[in-house]
Amino acid sequence: xQTNTDKATMGSQPYxxxxxxxxxxxxxxxxxxxxxxxxxxxxxxxxxIGASVSMCLSAPHTLGSEYFGKWGASPLNYxxxxxxxxxxxxxxxxxxxxxxxxxxxxxxxxxxxxxRLGYTLAGGVIVGFASRLAQGCTSGQALSGGAxxxxxxxxxxxxxxxxxxxxxxxxxxxxxx
Amino acid sequence: xxxxxYNLDTLGTPTAFFxxxxxxxxxxxxxERAGFSSSRRLAxxxxxxxxxxxxxxxxxxxxxxxxxxxLVAFDWIHLDQIFLMPTVYGxxxxxxxxxxxxxxxxxxxxxxxxxxxxxxxxxxxxxxxxTVGGSILFNELFPVIRSLYTAGDxxxxxxxxxxxxxxxxxxxxxxxxxxxxFWLVEWAEKARTGCSTYLGTPFLKAFSLALxxxxxGLFVLSPAASQSSDEKPGTIGVTAPEEKTLMADxxxxxxxxxxxxxxxxxxxxxxxxxxxxxxxxxxxxxxxxRGAIHVLLPQLAETLQPHKNQGRIVxxxxxxTHPAQARDSLQRQGFGNVYLxxxxxxxxxxRCLKPVSLRPEPVSAPAAARINAWRAFFTAPAPLxxxxxxxxxxxxxxxxxxxxxxxxxxxxxxPGLKILDLRPQPEYNTSHIPxxxxxxxxxxxxxxxxxxxxxxxxxMLAAQFSLLGLNPADAIVVVTGDKVHDAxxxxxxxxxxxxxxxxxxxxxxxxxxxxxxxxxxxxxxxTASSYPAQPAADPFTVDYRFVSSRIGKPDTAxxxxxxxxxxxxxxxxxxxxxxxxxxINRPYTEDVISGTNKVVTFKPLAALAADYARMIPSKDTxxxxxxxxxxxxxxxxxxxxxxxxxxxxxxxxxxxxxxxARSELPISNETRGDSPAK
Numbered sequence: 001x002q003t004n005t006d007k008a009t010m011g012s013q014p015y016x017x018x019x020x021x022x023x024x025x026x027x028x029x030x031x032x033x034x035x036x037x038x039x040x041x042x043x044x045x046x047x048x049i050g051a052s053v054s055m056c057l058s059a060p061h062t063l064g065s066e067y068f069g070k071w072g073a074s075p076l077n078y079x080x081x082x083x084x085x086x087x088x089x090x091x092x093x094x095x096x097x098x099x100x101x102x103x104x105x106x107x108x109x110x111x112x113x114x115x116r117l118g119y120t121l122a123g124g125v126i127v128g129f130a131s132r133l134a135q136g137c138t139s140g141q142a143l144s145g146g147a148x149x150x151x152x153x154x155x156x157x158x159x160x161x162x163x164x165x166x167x168x169x170x171x172x173x174x175x176x177x
Numbered sequence: 178x179x180x181x182x183y184n185l186d187t188l189g190t191p192t193a194f195f196x197x198x199x200x201x202x203x204x205x206x207x208x209e210r211a212g213f214s215s216s217r218r219l220a221x222x223x224x225x226x227x228x229x230x231x232x233x234x235x236x237x238x239x240x241x242x243x244x245x246x247x248l249v250a251f252d253w254i255h256l257d258q259i260f261l262m263p264t265v266y267g268x269x270x271x272x273x274x275x276x277x278x279x280x281x282x283x284x285x286x287x288x289x290x291x292x293x294x295x296x297x298x299x300x301x302x303x304x305x306x307x308t309v310g311g312s313i314l315f316n317e318l319f320p321v322i323r324s325l326y327t328a329g330d331x332x333x334x335x336x337x338x339x340x341x342x343x344x345x346x347x348x349x350x351x352x353x354x355x356x357x358x359f360w361l362v363e364w365a366e367k368a369r370t371g372c373s374t375y376l377g378t379p380f381l382k383a384f385s386l387a388l389x390x391x392x393x394g395l396f397v398l399s400p401a402a403s404q405s406s407d408e409k410p411g412t413i414g415v416t417a418p419e420e421k422t423l424m425a426d427x428x429x430x431x432x433x434x435x436x437x438x439x440x441x442x443x444x445x446x447x448x449x450x451x452x453x454x455x456x457x458x459x460x461x462x463x464x465x466x467r468g469a470i471h472v473l474l475p476q477l478a479e480t481l482q483p484h485k486n487q488g489r490i491v492x493x494x495x496x497x498t499h500p501a502q503a504r505d506s507l508q509r510q511g512f513g514n515v516y517l518x519x520x521x522x523x524x525x526x527x528r529c530l531k532p533v534s535l536r537p538e539p540v541s542a543p544a545a546a547r548i549n550a551w552r553a554f555f556t557a558p559a560p561l562x563x564x565x566x567x568x569x570x571x572x573x574x575x576x577x578x579x580x581x582x583x584x585x586x587x588x589x590x591x592p593g594l595k596i597l598d599l600r601p602q603p604e605y606n607t608s609h610i611p612x613x614x615x616x617x618x619x620x621x622x623x624x625x626x627x628x629x630x631x632x633x634x635x636x637m638l639a640a641q642f643s644l645l646g647l648n649p650a651d652a653i654v655v656v657t658g659d660k661v662h663d664a665x666x667x668x669x670x671x672x673x674x675x676x677x678x679x680x681x682x683x684x685x686x687x688x689x690x691x692x693x694x695x696x697x698x699x700x701x702x703x704t705a706s707s708y709p710a711q712p713a714a715d716p717f718t719v720d721y722r723f724v725s726s727r728i729g730k731p732d733t734a735x736x737x738x739x740x741x742x743x744x745x746x747x748x749x750x751x752x753x754x755x756x757x758x759x760x761i762n763r764p765y766t767e768d769v770i771s772g773t774n775k776v777v778t779f780k781p782l783a784a785l786a787a788d789y790a791r792m793i794p795s796k797d798t799x800x801x802x803x804x805x806x807x808x809x810x811x812x813x814x815x816x817x818x819x820x821x822x823x824x825x826x827x828x829x830x831x832x833x834x835x836x837x838a839r840s841e842l843p844i845s846n847e848t849r850g851d852s853p854a855k
Contacts (some may be wrong), residue, residue, distance in 0.1 A: 003598070022240065046314075053313065062488075082194040093209075104298065124310070127311060137286055139287065141269070143234060147238045150335065152263065159273025167277060
């Protein structure tokens with residue numbers, strides 16, 4: 001029986017050499033440092049979208065809140081929102097080139113869709129919250145801050161992997177084939 | 178040297194948004210190429226089945242780190258030009274631990290989920306919905322977790338400083354760790370899945386060797402970064418010698434000034450306070466705190482050099498991050514007197530400028546009076562700042578009371594802004610700045626007590642200004658051809674009436690025309706006003722009795738601004754030749770530079786300050802300036818008082834005309850005019 005992964009890769013090109021893909025990613029990060037004067041970021045754009053959703057639900061409450069309030073009435077007017085949009089477009093371009101676009105819920109064959117989506121939704125909420133607390137995610141803190149050798153970013157990265165390995169065993173069933 | 182958008186403070190502009198979009202496209206492309214659009218592949222790192230996360234992430238990190246370090250070594254960029262996130266131990270340890278849980282559960286992180294969504298992964302979309310929700314949750318819980326958010330805030334901390342080793346040693350060690358990690362994860366994959374694509378391949382050997390060689394090359398290229406901060410304070414980039422003192426000060430909030438305290442100091446005219454607005458020029462021009470000067474971040478250290486460790490430098494912007502990083506950068510360059518305005522401009526608006534009627538909390542009567550006084554001072558209808566240099570172009574320091582053509586062009590229609598054109602009438606009639614009024618300088622002078630060419634008394638000046646339709650609340654911009662001293666003489670007239678809201682157009686009409694800015698020949702419609710006379714406003718004009726009482730006094734400097742030949746007595750067109758005993762000669766022409774097309778501007782402030790510092794012991798020394806008729810000396814008065822901040826400057830208007838004619842007054846170098854000037 002084919003697993004989901006087999007289906008996902010059927011007819012699509014293999015991924016690039018991870019080391020060379022990493023070098024490419026590093027050069028993009030370097031360009032971001034040199035041109036923008038700031039590293040790559042993803043959760044910052046997502047949080048702006050969150051603030052924008054919050055504005056739609058209740059503008060006075062959002063503007064009066066301590067954290068989102070300081071972003072003003074147009075939280076989407078921010079470079080990381082555009083970078084996030086670009087990330088989607090760039091990935092779409094690459095995935096189309098390599099015939100890798102497949103509408104699917106990626107999971108282990110023995111796992112149910114609801115289990116996988118439940119885990120990923122809960123994981124998303126935790127990651128969204130944690131990124132705000134740490135002022136960045138894997139992109140903004142671990143990768144960008146790490147390349148700048150900032151103490152806090154490297155500490156964040158160590159903690160992230162430590163707790164990731166500690167958690168993985170408990171949520172392993174979603175990947176069982 | 179590359180100038181980043183962050184350093185220019187233009188990350189909020191459409192250009193920056195477009196560039197961020199392009200960089201994002203590169204980011205997404207690289208993530209997808211790496212296979213990070215698959216949650217199974219990402220999650221594999223936690224089960225040792227697919228270690229691509231480690232390979233890609235460390236390759237990227239080391240590539241960017243080495244690339245950046247080489248750019249720094251070649252002096253193409255400085256680390257201060259990049260936004261450096263502060264280290265907040267509590268928040269980052271807690272955030273990292275939580276993030277790991279969410280990452281393992283979801284199989285995505287924010288950036289990779291965007292790539293996954295692009296590749297059609299529904300689980301990536303659901304994950305992103307979760308992260309949006311998590312962000313909103315954070316905002317809702319913020320009041321509860323605020324203390325955790327700032328727990329263990331260390332400011333900007335570099336890992337090599339935290340460990341007490343040199344930057345280059347840290348980079349080499351980090352690179353070696355990454356290379357070892359590459360080999361270990363390849364081995365782990367082989368052990369776990371039975372195959373490894375790269376273990377022991379020539380590619381991985383060459384890649385590993387290349388990274389280590391490049392990292393080691395930094396020791397050769399950048400020896401300064403090969404010493405730890407303990408051995409050598411203030412190495413490249415962001416090593417802060419007084420990081421510990423700095424942090425201690427931050428803890429005690431000693432580097433902040435509260436808006437109320439700032440407002441009081443500004444109103445009191447505290448001469449030791451330099452208020453610096455570091456927002457983009459357009460925002461500064463739209464509104465700024467009265468008394469602030471505008472300095473672009475790249476020019477900060479250079480412009481503020483004269484104030485280094487003298488008085489207080491207060492930085493403000495809209496928020497706190499930007500000035501905080503500017504402050505840290507200045508501190509590393511040895512500035513120990515830089516403060517931040519708590520909560521920035523917004524805090525100042527909320528706490529000082531918000532009307533009492535709009536405040537939710539009850540306000541006591543004395544507090545209300547204080548607020549009203551601040552509002553009267555800071556929100557006066559005054560487009561010109563009291564002593565602000567306005568939006569100077571890069572490389573040119575801010576000159577107080579001098580406005581740039583850009584500044585004026587943006588305000589031609591501003592209500593309450595009046596432009597006075599002092600050029601000869603035929604030139605004015607041919608073309609002038611739209612809306613400007615013609616004024617003949619000589620109409621402000623006349624015979625007083627037998628002395629010709631004296632600035633008219635206050636009531637007569639007020640009558641002249643009334644005919645021009647001027648009001649005390651107007652902001653006046655004075656425009657000349659190439660005679661800056663015409664503009665400063667008119668300035669003396671306004672000062673005599675206590676009208677301090679005036680400025681001189683830098684470069685005058687010549688620069689305006691040269692830049693191809695709008696002109697017309699229409700005569701503006703003027704309704705006569707009734708400008709009130711305030712005779713008590715002039716304590717600075719002095720007469721010959723005052724001057725003679727100061728001769729030989731060591732704490733007074735008498736500066737004769739006439740051309741050198743008149744000072745020495747070689748030339749004369751007055752009753753006697755020579756100068757007042759003890760006077761210093763500083764021709765007024767030395768304070769300006771004539772450029773092409775008759776564009777005359779003031780010399781750079783630093784040069785002027787250095788020149789006068791040699792002649793005058795201190796900024797509060799009494800200085801008397803004079804020339805022959807008071808005209809040229811008005812320019813020196815302007816330079817000393819308004820550009821350089823001398824606090825006790827007097828103007829002997831009657832000047833050499835009167836001094837030479839009064840034979841009882843002493844003179845030096847008397848060589849009775851053997852070679853009349855004319």
